[in-house]
Amino acid sequence: MKSKIIILILSLLNFNNVKSQITYDKVLWDKECDCPVAFASINNSLEYVISNENGYFSMTTKDPNVEINMLGYYSKKINLDELKDESKVFLDPKVFVLDEVVIEQNQLFKEMLGSILKDYALEPHVEKFYLRAVLKKNNSIIKLIDLSGIIKKETLFNTKTKPMPENNYTIHIENMRKSGIINSNYDFTVINFEEFFKRHNSFYISPQNFNLKYNKNIDNTYTKISATQKNATSVGNTYGYFIVNNNTKNFEKASLNIDYIDDFTVISKDLKNRTKKFNVESTFKKNKNTDKFQINNCNINIEVEVLFKDEKDIFNLSFSYFAEPINNGEKIKNNVNHKIDIFDLNIKYNSEYWKNHEILPLTDEMQEFINKVNSTGKNSDFRTKTNIK
Structure with a gap:
């Protein structure tokens, strides 16, 4: 009789252990601009997740007490259980106000540039990365791909003293899931790894032209250096900003925007296109082992206008990249072609890996798209190769 009681007690303990695992689906929201907060970290002693480009995150954990951190916002400690049915978690931005002190000849900007040579990873370094690419046509998803893997970068930036080599990246993809729908009228190459990584760290501007x-x-810890182009060019208008730590003079976040004014490029008799907008925004984090800054996350958005037989389509291509430093001694080899369209990559699908994946959680919109692809095989980019279930 005693053994049965013990077994019963153990069963109850196991049952309670399972029940204590709760999945929280929330969206981080900026109180001031009434907009999502992308790429913020949400963590407790057990789990670590990142909000996606729409501010959405999903965390499965036993501990509802979490801390939320994002550069430019006050840290927030909350109990997710206390939010009950509220879907949004509001964050308070650290307000930037006009600095009345005139900085002679852009001294802070010069110090910021000088810090690159001593404080950023201009030597070989290795990262565990996650990359999501989404292509939308007229606000509806038509292609989606998620990747995880390891990348070795010979250098982070291209500088005069340490120029970037031609083959700067070694990329090993470990996991992939993708889905897509063929455009019945036309299709075109989107972007490859080589182009993506050239753009994810391109922030150089000259104070002569900006x-x-x-x-x-408010708390005087950071300065936002905003840069606006002095004169318009034939390409378009360029502007951006750097978030600089006032103590170290390092920039921990950077953004570059280009509003293009190019005319259409003729592809064929009935088809022409032009790029309208480009935006790249990256945050940087120190590798504790090397004490050098590496890219922590990056968001790229590109807008393209296409005219087909005088009908207009707007395409939006977005990339979300997350990275963490790993042991530089780990040897990796390329297993993908850097020059082919990212959406054409083909790596075996691992259903167990993607089950309840917390770095790149699927939103309801994405899941609906995947269901659509799986139910319309004849119109699917990958037909029977579609492997997201």
């Missing part, structure tokens, strides 16, 4: 404005946040 006006710089300095704003400090």
Whole structure:
């Protein structure tokens, strides 16, 4: 009789253990701009997740107490159980105000550039990365791909003293899931790894061609250096910003935007296109082992306008990249072609890996798209090769 009681007690303990695992689906939201907060970290002693480009995150954990951190926002500690049915978690931005002190000849900007040579990873380094690419046509998803793997970068930036080599990246893809629908009228190459990684760290601007404005946040820990182009060019208008740590002079976040004014490029008799907007935004984090800054996450958005037989389509291509430093001694080999369209990559699908994946959670919109592809095989980019279930 005693053994049965013990077994019963153990069963109850196991049952309670399972029940204590709760999945929380929330969206991080900026109170001031009424917009999502992308790429924020949400963690407790057990789990670590990142909000996606729409501010959405999903965390399965026993501990509802989490801390939320994002550069430019006040840290927030909350109990997710206390939110009950509320879907949004509001974050308070650290407000930047105009700095009345005139910085002579852009001294802070010069110090920021000088810090690149000593504080950023200009030597070989290795990262575990996650990459999501989404292509939308007229606001509806038509292609989706998620990748995880390891990348070795010979250098983070291209500098005069340490120029970037021609083969700067070694990329090994470990896991992939993808889905897509063929455009019945036309299709075109989107972007490859080589192009993506050239753009994810391209932030150089010359103070000779840009006006710089300095704003400090309220607690005086960071300065936002905003850059606007002095004169319009034939390409378009370029502007951006750097978030600079006032103590170290390092930039921990950077953004570059281009609004193009190019005319259409003729592809064929009935088809022409033009790029309208490009935006890249990256945050940087120190590798504790090397004490050098590496890219922590990056978001790229590209808008393209296409005219087909005088009918207009707007395509939006977005990339979300997350990375963490790993042992530099780990040897990796390329297993993908850097020059082919990212959406054409083909790596075996591992259903167990993607089950309840927390770095790249699927939103309801994405899941609906996947269901659509799986139910319309004849119109699917990957037909029977579609492997997201």
